[in-house]
Amino acid sequence: MSSSAAARIHALDWPRIDADLAARGCAVTGALFTPAECAALTAMYDEGTRFRSRVVMQRHGFGQGEYQYFANPLPSRLVAFRSALYERLAPLANAWAAAMGQPANYPPDHAAYLARCHAAGQLRPTPLLLRYGEGDYNCLHQDLYGDLQFPLQLTVLLSRPGEDFTGGEFVLTEQRPRMQSRAEVVSLAQGEAVVFAVNQRPVAGTRGSYRVTMRHGVSRVRSGQRHTLGLIFHDAR
Numbered sequence: 001m002s003s004s005a006a007a008r009i010h011a012l013d014w015p016r017i018d019a020d021l022a023a024r025g026c027a028v029t030g031a032l033f034t035p036a037e038c039a040a041l042t043a044m045y046d047e048g049t050r051f052r053s054r055v056v057m058q059r060h061g062f063g064q065g066e067y068q069y070f071a072n073p074l075p076s077r078l079v080a081f082r083s084a085l086y087e088r089l090a091p092l093a094n095a096w097a098a099a100m101g102q103p104a105n106y107p108p109d110h111a112a113y114l115a116r117c118h119a120a121g122q123l124r125p126t127p128l129l130l131r132y133g134e135g136d137y138n139c140l141h142q143d144l145y146g147d148l149q150f151p152l153q154l155t156v157l158l159s160r161p162g163e164d165f166t167g168g169e170f171v172l173t174e175q176r177p178r179m180q181s182r183a184e185v186v187s188l189a190q191g192e193a194v195v196f197a198v199n200q201r202p203v204a205g206t207r208g209s210y211r212v213t214m215r216h217g218v219s220r221v222r223s224g225q226r227h228t229l230g231l232i233f234h235d236a237r
């Protein structure tokens with residue numbers, strides 16, 4: 001699996017991913033990164049100069065654990081994966097925007113979308129690596145970072161569940177208008193990603209579509225170390 005990023009993304013089971021996104025606002029991609037690529041990304045965590053900032057979650061009430069945002073220039077493989085994923089997801093983002101009565105004008109390529117973020121003062125790169133040890137967790141949140149938000153993002157599991165760590169499940173909640181919230185636990189294998197809604201998504205109801213609000217987080221890591229890669233398509237203010 002050393003194919004180009006574009007070929008690998010093209011080969012994913014998009015009919016199933018699209019159906020899962022429509023039904024639940026999240027979908028597992030299947031294998032996206034090889035074990036060797038996961039190990040290389042995990043090892044980058046300790047290469048301080050690759051990052052623009054480090055966040056210790058306890059200090060902000062975000063949970064427990066830490067993460068680092070990559071600095072520019074981003075690793076070239078990451079750029080290739082992110083732009084290929086963007087191209088596949090932009091039409092869906094436009095369909096969601098249209099269904100929610102918002103401007104459906106996400107451009108077809110990621111460079112054009114980033115230029116729009118930069119013009120709006122969102123200049124800082126958002127790809128990040130996260131590291132959790134025993135007892136760590138990530139509170140339910142949204143990765144908004146500014147007025148411009150691409151409505152979908154991905155998290156890639158870099159560690160091996162059951163071997164490198166236990167617990168630490170990816171959790172999504174969906175808040176429906178005037179109804180109680182629904183939770184979804186997403187099981188990932190190493191190298192798989194979950195694609196999910198950043199903020200709101202449309203749900204087809206009996207009288208047209210309505211909006212639900214999604215949040216994501218990670219349950220407590222029971223043992224070991226868990227690393228993930230976050231891929232967000234908008235830059236940050």
Ligand SMILES: O=C(O)CCC(=O)C(=O)O
Nearest residue numbers: 130155170218228229230
């Ligand atoms: O570690 C995780 O699974 C979640 C990371 C996260 O919050 C993100 O990728 O935005």
Ligand SMILES: [Fe+2]
Nearest residue numbers: 142143216230
């Ligand atoms: Fe997040």
